[in-house]
Amino acid sequence: MTQDTETRPKTAPPDFDLDGFLPYRLTVAADRLSAGLARRYREEFGLSVAEWRVLVHLVDSGSVSVRDIGQKVSLEKSKASRAASRLEADGLIEKGINAQDRRLLVLSLTDEGRALMAQLLPLAIAYQDRLEQLVGERLDALNEAIDIILKEDP
């Protein structure tokens, strides 16, 4: 008897390798990547990831509602709302009211916010460049794979 079937009854779980499990791998990789950046945002600029995302969106898109932001940069509306409030308290953005639809907010960068982003974005761009260097020839496949995941939403 090479197998002790007494100790492996019909409830024996199948083999499974967590280290090869894609949702786990992606989560760990994303956490690693975000951790370094998030620490820099926080230590050097006092920003959370949510606040940074809101700011990034406001750089291109002049005036936006909280909901627009949530959709565009993948933030819960409560998270987006609280991030916006903190940013306003810090003087980085301004909140106005949309005259056409007074339920909507109109968020926009202050000069101070714009100046901060002029400091921040080059860091992010350099980080992205470094990452693309590291990933090398696999970059296209990586981006395609991510697009597939985002599109299919399995």
Place this chain on the structure above:
Amino acid sequence: MTQDTETRPKTAPPDFDLDGFLPYRLTVAADRLSAGLARRYREEFGLSVAEWRVLVHLVDSGSVSVRDIGQKVSLEKSKASRAASRLEADGLIEKGINAQDRRLLVLSLTDEGRALMAQLLPLAIAYQDRLEQLVGERLDALNEAIDIILKEDP
């Protein structure tokens, strides 16, 4: 004058595309993937992601300490500790003491825990298979890219 330099002073932030920013892309993709699975774990089995990771590790590795788990499945030690306590309260694992080093816990699956994993793991395996189907030929490059990120830890 094609550029109104008055409105773009030296503080003008550079162009930046968040949708192409790899840390953001990875985070969103990982969140999407995890969300679906996490909901199933929770709704069908009452497990959090942390609890599920602990269980998975215990399937292969007979008896482990909290610290081993934390390292192996990327959990904060407090998170691993609390997950283990909940699992013990649910009767899915048992906590013993290591006789050689009585600081260490010895966690192991109960029969009930093993039976649960026999139900759970086939789901995870099927999910992984489906994902690999979706990603198709890009799978190797995707895994290599993740390995690079995990190894370099930028």
Place this chain on the structure above:
DNA sequence: CAGTATTCGTTGCAGATGCAATGAAGTCAA
């Protein structure tokens, strides 16, 4: 128009999170 339904942003709240502090156990060097 009146009345209902929907959307927007905020907030209350219960639970999760991460960090630091703690106590118990072990190691090491003099």
Place this chain on the structure above:
DNA sequence: TTGACTTCATTGCATCTGCAACGAATACTG
């Protein structure tokens, strides 16, 4: 052996998180 360090797991605590509920504003419908 003693005393200073280190390691392990837990826990306290301040903060964060996501969801549901809410008030205000708008859209829809008969």
